[in-house]
Amino acid sequence: MNSRVLAGALAVAALVAAPLRAQQDFSQVQIEPVKVAEGIYMLKGSGGNVGLLTGPDGAFLIDDQFAPLSEKILAAVRSLTPEPLRFVVNTHWHGDHTGGNENMGEAGAILVAHENVRRRMSEEHFNATFNRTTPPSPPDALPVVTFADAVTFHWNGQTVRVFHVAPAHTDGDSIIQFVEADVFHMGDTLFNGSYPYIDVSSGGRMGGMITATERVLKIASDKTRLIPGHGPLGTKADLQAYHDVLETIRDRVATLKAQGKTKQEIVEAKPTAEFDARWASDFMKPDDWVGLVYDSMD
Secondary structure: OOHHHHHHHHHHHHHOHHHHHHHOOOOOOOOEEEEEEOOEEEEEOOOOOEEEEOOOOOEEEEOOOOHHHHHHHHHHHHHHOOOOEEEEEOOOOOHHHHOOHHHHHHOOOEEEEEHHHHHHHHOOEEEOOOOEEEOOOOHHHOOOEEEOOEEEEEEOOEEEEEEEOOOOOOOOOEEEEEOOOOEEEOHHHOEOOOOOOOOHHHOOOHHHHHHHHHHHHHHOOOOOEEEOOEOOOEOHHHHHHHHHHHHHHHHHHHHHHHOOOOHHHHHHOOOOHHHHHHHOOOOOOHHHHHHHHHHOOO
16 A cells, blocks of 8 residues: 555544444554654554654653554654653544543643644544544543643753644644754644545635645745654655645635536546646545535635
């Protein structure tokens, strides 16, 4: 399975996390650390990419995949630092990014996220795209520290800025910036190498996906390294290419919509055709993607 297909499959996992935990065999999943900068790693497994900051203050995680993988993730953390886990920051509420929260809390981590993450995790959620209902998360899986706009950690010699963006993948997305290291974890505002999933049922909007990328592009450098929610480690050039594809498709769909075209007519117009060979996947097929773009535009 290539990275684009994998990214799509993991996006599905985010939306059907409860039944998936009962069905998927995680026994063969390996957690692979990828060094991003000194003391900063991306942990690849099954689910959203995990970020890890190590140092004398303690381990700092970004997202935690699925509950059955918690012990493997903790083992990977212990292989990289002798210090205990102190914080987990969730980039958004989906189960392939928050499924290990309860276990990480039991391991001593303080759970942190935007206030909309706690709200959505606390409620039953119906996803219209997949016609599935996700039950509320257990109380011990909920973030215990929430913020409305931004929060900053001064940890392990890094200034770690966590900032909320306008509704994008969901209405609770946060991007994490490691200032001194010139590293960002973009959560699911970045699917590196594939069309992203936009969770309209969770307030996701196409325009927000684009503005989230623009916010990072304005402060990124040619040396910046980007941890995506799904896909391989990225660069500013990767983010620019992703942004340009999203913006072009958004503008084409908007033009057709302004002409009075129906959703089906816009899908049949194939506004993504020139990009599909590189950006489409078995999960996010072009027609489905165009339909999501249409639904996620105000």
